[in-house]
Amino acid sequence: MENQFKDFYDVLSENLESYQGEYASFIDHGPKLFKLLTEMLEENSISKELRLEISAAIAYYVVPMDIIPEQVYGPYGYIDDIYITTYVIKRIADELGYECLKKHWKGKGNLESVVEECYDKSLEVLEDKTDIILSYVGLKE
Template sequence: MDFYDWLKQDIAAYEGRHDDLIYLAPEFYRLLTNLLDDARLPGRLRPLVSCAIAYFILPADVIPEELYGPYGYVDDIFLCAFVADQVREQVGMDEILAENWEGEAAIIPLVQEVLAKEQDLIGDERERILRYTGCDRLLSAGEPVPASSA
């Protein structure tokens, strides 16, 4: 069983806060792994995508699944949406996300929805998540970071 399948199994019975987004965790994870296989993803963005993949796998992240169960994926989903938005902005095309997304809902509005719900999903943990993953340093190392949607 690969991580995608394990993730689907882990969230299958979840009923609770933000379950509509929690159920999409496997699809967000798959988006990230698909992006790494896409030749259009610039080399400078690959470490950022890799950080978001690693964050999904870490058991003791900012909102740990070990403590919160499947609800703990809200920070992973936020980071994925944040990174996906960075990729879309820096590559300059929506298609890179749309063509790598296997979910049923349209990915661009979904990413925007997650970013708009930042405060409700993760509270004031954004900077802590970015610092924990090193994404803050990756983003400040070159390309300008677009303003937060929240």
């Protein structure tokens, strides 16, 4: 029997596909936002600094015991991942505009609206944890 390896995006999608909880309206965007960041690494116009921020946000998804670990909290544990992802996407948009990002967006809905919704709702849930999350990956001192 041959092992079939799954892309992390596929694992992430499977983990969240049946989630119907309180935060489903924005947690459901997590896999597509993750995929957007991975696609942005292929964009030649991304600066070295932004590449490092993108890589930090991607790594945060993969780290098993981050600030709100999925292994402990289930889908709720993706809220901090979504926060850092949208934080970095907003930084990319500030530097390059949303048009550059939209070329790689495979999710449902208007990208800018999705990013704003996910960012705002994750801020509401995380409250004072955002500085800790950004510091964890070196995006804030």
